[in-house]
Structure formats: C-alpha cells, structure tokens
Amino acid sequence: MDTTFEQPxxxxxxxxxxxxxxxxxxxxxxxxxxxxxxxxxxSEVSLDGQGVTxxxxxxxxxxGLSGPAGGGDVHIxxxxxxxxxxxxxxxxxxxxxxxxxxxxxxFLLRTYAVVGAGQENxxxxxxxxxxxxxxxx
Numbered sequence: 001m002d003t004t005f006e007q008p009x010x011x012x013x014x015x016x017x018x019x020x021x022x023x024x025x026x027x028x029x030x031x032x033x034x035x036x037x038x039x040x041x042x043s044e045v046s047l048d049g050q051g052v053t054x055x056x057x058x059x060x061x062x063x064g065l066s067g068p069a070g071g072g073d074v075h076i077x078x079x080x081x082x083x084x085x086x087x088x089x090x091x092x093x094x095x096x097x098x099x100x101x102x103x104x105x106x107f108l109l110r111t112y113a114v115v116g117a118g119q120e121n122x123x124x125x126x127x128x129x130x131x132x133x134x135x136x137x
Contacts, residue, residue, distance in 0.1 A: 003114050004030040006040075007107045011086075011097040013045075023097065027107045029058075034115040037061055037107075039086070047092060054088055061108055065101060 007027045012020040023045050028038040033055075041052045056074040063069035064076025065084055075087040084101045087094060 002030060002032040004028065005110060005114070007103070007110065009099055009103050009107070011099050014096040014098060020098065029107070029111040029114065031115050035059070037111065058108070058111055061104065065104060065108070
C-alpha cells in the first residue's frame with residue numbers, strides 16, 4: 001500500500017532586490033516514488049498562474065541540510081543553524097528560497113519513518129517510472 005503525506009512549509013523567496021517575500025509551500029512524499037521528495041507551490045505565486053511542483057532526490061535534501069549539495073536544476077545548502085536555502089533553476093530563470101531547517105528535518109524524518117534509507121523498493125519504482133514514461137507501448 002502506498003503512503004503519501006504532505007507537510008505545509010513557509011518559504012521566503014529572495015528577490016533580486018534582496019527582499020524576502022513569504023511564499024506558501026507544501027512538502028510532499030509518496031512511498032510509490034521512495035527516492036524522491038516534492039515541493040509544491042500554489043498557482044498564485046507562479047509566473048504563469050499555474051501551480052508548480054519541483055521533484056528531486058530525497059538524498060539531495062538530506063545532503064543539503066548539512067552542506068552544499070546539488071547540481072543541475074536544484075541546489076541546497078545550509079545558511080546558518082536555522083535556515084536552508086533551496087535554489088531552483090528553470091528555463092525562465094531561478095528562484096532562491098529560504099526554508100526553516102527544523103521544518104525540512106522533520107519532513108525528512110517523516111519520510112524515513114515511511115520508507116527507511118536503503119529500504120526503498122527500487123525494482124517497483126523503476127517499473128512505475130518506465131510505465132509512466134512509455135505507457136502501454
């Protein structure tokens with residue numbers, strides 16, 4: 001049986017003018033995709049008026065809580081004891097968001113309570129990914 005849970009999180013968008021704007025976000029985890037975590041942003045904060053979801057490796061989140069991590073579209077690093085920065089890159093630019101580190105840690109611990117590190121059923125995850133990619137071909 002698949003388990004999915006969501007956790008609200010307050011983020012602060014750092015603008016080019018060094019302002020911090022509050023942004024609602026939802027952290028999401030689903031045991032059907034045990035290696036990934038998602039961050040959902042509502043439509044009112046996106047450029048095109050549609051909700052946005054970023055999906056990236058759970059291991060990246062864990063690594064980024066203790067030191068700089070990431071490559072490609074998602075980078076994560078601690079900023080002091082209580083703040084973690086998540087940087088998202090897209091063809092439209094980048095978004096730099098600050099999250100409260102304790103919130104991210106609690107979320108990560110909840111994911112490991114559902115599927116422990118090293119306990120991921122990779123065979124099933126690969127099968128589902130391939131089915132989603134290729135459909136019924």
